[in-house]
Amino acid sequence: MKTNTKTAPADFGRAAYTSGYIKANADQAVLLGNPVIDNMMSAMIAMSAEMWAQTKRARIVEALLEEHGRVTEEMIESFVPSAAQEAKWTAERDRFIKRTFGAFAINGGPVTPFAQS
Amino acid sequence: MFDRRSLFGAAAAAASFIGTAVSGRKASAKIPGNKDVEPRGAIGRFERLPTQNLDGVQDFLTGFRGWVNADLRRAAMARAREVLKANGIDPNSEMPIKDVVALLENDPILATSTRTWLSTQQMMWSTLQDEFHANADKYLAEMEATDNAGPGSLELNPDMEIPDYTAHEIHIQPGGYVGDPFAGHIYLYGTANFFTGRNYQDEIQKEYAKVLPTPADGNVRRVLDQGCSCGQAAVAIKERFPDADVWGIDVGGPMVRFAHMRAVDLGIAVNFAQRLAEDSKFPDNHFDIVTNNIMFHEVTAEKAKEIIKESFRVLRPGGVFYPIDFYTGAPAPKDAYGLYRQWWDHRWNNEVWRLEYANLDFFGAMREAGFEVNEKGPAAGRARYNVVGTKPA
């Protein structure tokens, strides 16, 4: 249930024009019958996000090496992909998502385990 | 402000603006005193996220959200139909929302779709908030340097009483619109993700500024955008009506502060003020157009009526009221799955007032306030129509 108890805003020691806010409680949601399973799903998504960020970084390093023969952190951070690279990597990202999480899109349906059919 | 480029999705990359967007160039950079925080440059209207890693994480979450919204939602809808059918219910029939929820809430396939969506939303917000909090000093200094700069103006009202109903963490945004110093930053980059890559150049707000109806006499000297958030619409409205005085108001101090900084950076003169839509402090008969985009579903039904009355008061005779939200262009869904989705957004996305809004006779409230109502006015976005209210001349 919602209460109107206010939470104090983060204070960074300078004027920020904030005021107290009322916290949502969705972070306590147990949707998959067991909070540990809910947390595992969140952890899987978080790990996949990190993994994709690393994959993309590797693509950037490859592209820079191909073009300049060397690579620095600064070159990586300031890299801007071309439209073609962007489209290619986005397609790669979407395939990665389907490959890893695709099973969840299977409806379930009425098929019973082999031993019972 | 910072910027990002690599968040463009495939669809956006294929869109025509990409040809004119200059790779990695700085935005017009009008932020004074060398305080511009833009380590990775800007693409058109968007500053790239400050690190390649955060950019990559948000890129994943954008793609993942797209997949959840498409494939997982499709599976969830199919499952909902099966569950309803198994209980002898026609999915298109009307039924009380609590009965639909009781039937669907605990189904594992539907719950998986909710869980993945919710985790995505939570991660989208928390990774952004983390960046701004970890580098708070530099982002605050950037806003401080811009607060008194032009073009345009900024009015902050730290002593204003913030009504409780506006203080919720709507759409589970951490701190909501009023409680985080970087609410504007977080909202802008969060919604870029939320719109799955389709709004990196403010496309939605530009489209809406384009269709904004004008008074019959064609005079547009003053326009008000209520609940302006990051000022994306107000800026687009100013571009369409360069000679008009355009105001964006919002209850959130951090929202208008960010909106002002962004408008200054873009070199567009809009006036932003921390004010309430229901108590806007503008004189009677002042504006030619009053508009708002997706604000009404985030206020109580009682306040929605007050905001409609206030809009009538500040419009001049012949002035036009153009609110855009879920049901200003199409009736609220009454079918079982539509009702479930409404409840779901309310419950899990903390859209606290959304169900009140769905039950409000919005057009009736407009008539009651004195507007002449055209329910089939020009469409905004994907709807076929949108309501337009005119203050009788």
Ligand SMILES: C[S@@+](CC[C@H](N)C(=O)[O-])C[C@H]1O[C@@H](n2cnc3c(N)ncnc32)[C@H](O)[C@@H]1O
């Ligand atoms: C979903 S956002 C609007 C998005 C924005 N109009 C756009 O086009 O991008 C809703 C905004 O309304 C503001 N708001 C809510 N209630 C308000 C009120 N009573 N007066 C002024 N602003 C309000 C919130 O602070 C928030 O920034």
